[in-house]
Amino acid sequence: MNGHDSEGHAGSGAGAALDAALARLALEQAPPRDLWPAIQRELAHAPVRATPGGPFALAASVAALALLGALAWNVRGPSGDATDAARSGAGAGQLAQSPGLVPAAGGAVLPASASYGPPDNAAYEAARAKLERTFEERLDLLAPATQARVRADLATIRAANADLRAALAKDPASPLLLQLLASTWRQEIELYASVARTTSPLIQRRTRT
Amino acid sequence: MTLRSPGDAVLGRALQGDTRAFEQLYRLHVGRIYALCLRLTGQPALAEDCTQECFIAAWRALPGFEQRSGFGTWLHRIAVHAVLNQRRRRGARLLADAASLDEEGMDLHAAPDGHGTADLEAALARLPAGARDVLVLVGLYGHTHEEAAQMLDIAVGTSKAQLHRGRRLLATQLGLAGEDA
Numbered sequence: 001m002n003g004h005d006s007e008g009h010a011g012s013g014a015g016a017a018l019d020a021a022l023a024r025l026a027l028e029q030a031p032p033r034d035l036w037p038a039i040q041r042e043l044a045h046a047p048v049r050a051t052p053g054g055p056f057a058l059a060a061s062v063a064a065l066a067l068l069g070a071l072a073w074n075v076r077g078p079s080g081d082a083t084d085a086a087r088s089g090a091g092a093g094q095l096a097q098s099p100g101l102v103p104a105a106g107g108a109v110l111p112a113s114a115s116y117g118p119p120d121n122a123a124y125e126a127a128r129a130k131l132e133r134t135f136e137e138r139l140d141l142l143a144p145a146t147q148a149r150v151r152a153d154l155a156t157i158r159a160a161n162a163d164l165r166a167a168l169a170k171d172p173a174s175p176l177l178l179q180l181l182a183s184t185w186r187q188e189i190e191l192y193a194s195v196a197r198t199t200s201p202l203i204q205r206r207t208r209t
Numbered sequence: 210m211t212l213r214s215p216g217d218a219v220l221g222r223a224l225q226g227d228t229r230a231f232e233q234l235y236r237l238h239v240g241r242i243y244a245l246c247l248r249l250t251g252q253p254a255l256a257e258d259c260t261q262e263c264f265i266a267a268w269r270a271l272p273g274f275e276q277r278s279g280f281g282t283w284l285h286r287i288a289v290h291a292v293l294n295q296r297r298r299r300g301a302r303l304l305a306d307a308a309s310l311d312e313e314g315m316d317l318h319a320a321p322d323g324h325g326t327a328d329l330e331a332a333l334a335r336l337p338a339g340a341r342d343v344l345v346l347v348g349l350y351g352h353t354h355e356e357a358a359q360m361l362d363i364a365v366g367t368s369k370a371q372l373h374r375g376r377r378l379l380a381t382q383l384g385l386a387g388e389d390a
Contacts, residue, residue, distance in 0.1 A: 032253060
């Protein structure tokens with residue numbers, strides 16, 4: 001962060017006065033409240049939690065894990081080193097230390113030489129479509145307010161995904177954009193799986209009665 | 210990656226998944242990130258959201274951080290991205306409309322020897338978003354035009370033009386002599 005040019009501004013009286021005024025502004029300000037607790041909650045939130053919830057929850061988790069695994073196999077920065085594959089548990093850090101391996105969502109360990117982006121194979125697309133259908137069916141079981149929140153979250157994730165793809169079209173080698181893009185695919189799948197898990201007890205009760 | 214300073218050691222621990230180390234990084238950088246977000250969004254609540262989003266995204270992307278740039282610069286990139294995302298999601302009206310600014314929340318602390326900084330902050334907030342973004346990043350936080358252009362997804366020439374425009378508008382608003390600022 002240096003070497004910005006003032007394009008001849010500083011030499012003028014007005015330019016110098018403006019520079020002096022800008023230099024007096026504080027570059028830091030503490031937020032009105034401590035944001036760390038909310039951030040920490042997000043960090044602690046494992047991408048996919050394999051909570052025991054009966055066969056439906058298990059099926060949803062397995063499907064999500066398979067998809068996340070497929071995603072992670074497609075995740076790699078241009079330099080080929082560590083990726084942003086999700087930190088999914090306490091052992092993730094240690095796994096990342098293994099040469100050529102990176103921790104992935106769901107606790108899988110993956111080769112670091114996979115490529116980036118959404119998987120494009122038919123099996124992945126079919127599994128993803130199935131999970132999305134389940135998501136749509138189960139969403140109706142949730143309270144309207146919750147449905148609205150989930151749909152808003154999904155819209156946000158998809159908008160971010162679209163924005164990132166547009167940005168990548170201009171800067172296809174940006175490691176940061178690639179990582180953020182991968183995280184949007186993952187967040188979408190996690191959202192689907194989360195709804196499936198949450199509604200599994202309801203489905204089970206319906207099945208029993 | 211060669212770790213040298215105590216700060217590097219904290220970063221190294223965070224890279225290995227240590228959330229306490231990441232909290233230290235958060236404490237170290239949050240003031241600068243929040244102030245940046247506040248100046249770019251003009252709204253304290255949005256600035257808080259963007260700051261949170263920035264650190265969460267940074268945690269997720271941390272394994273890919275290669276230290277080719279400083280951690281602070283890298284965080285700035287993520288923060289700007291968070292602001293741009295917020296702007297797209299909520300619509301430019303929320304951010305571009307100076308009348309909606311929360312004056313109290315925008316009361317950024319002046320440096321101890323500051324004079325008329327409240328006027329300057331208000332004038333900055335009234336700038337068109339494009340000019341304000343570049344002026345804040347380049348003129349205030351010292352990023353190069355290349356860095357600002359990359360963060361804002363604009364051409365380097367556009368960044369230079371927006372800086373010139375922003376300075377001229379700011380000088381006019383502040384009543385500084387001439388418009389060659």
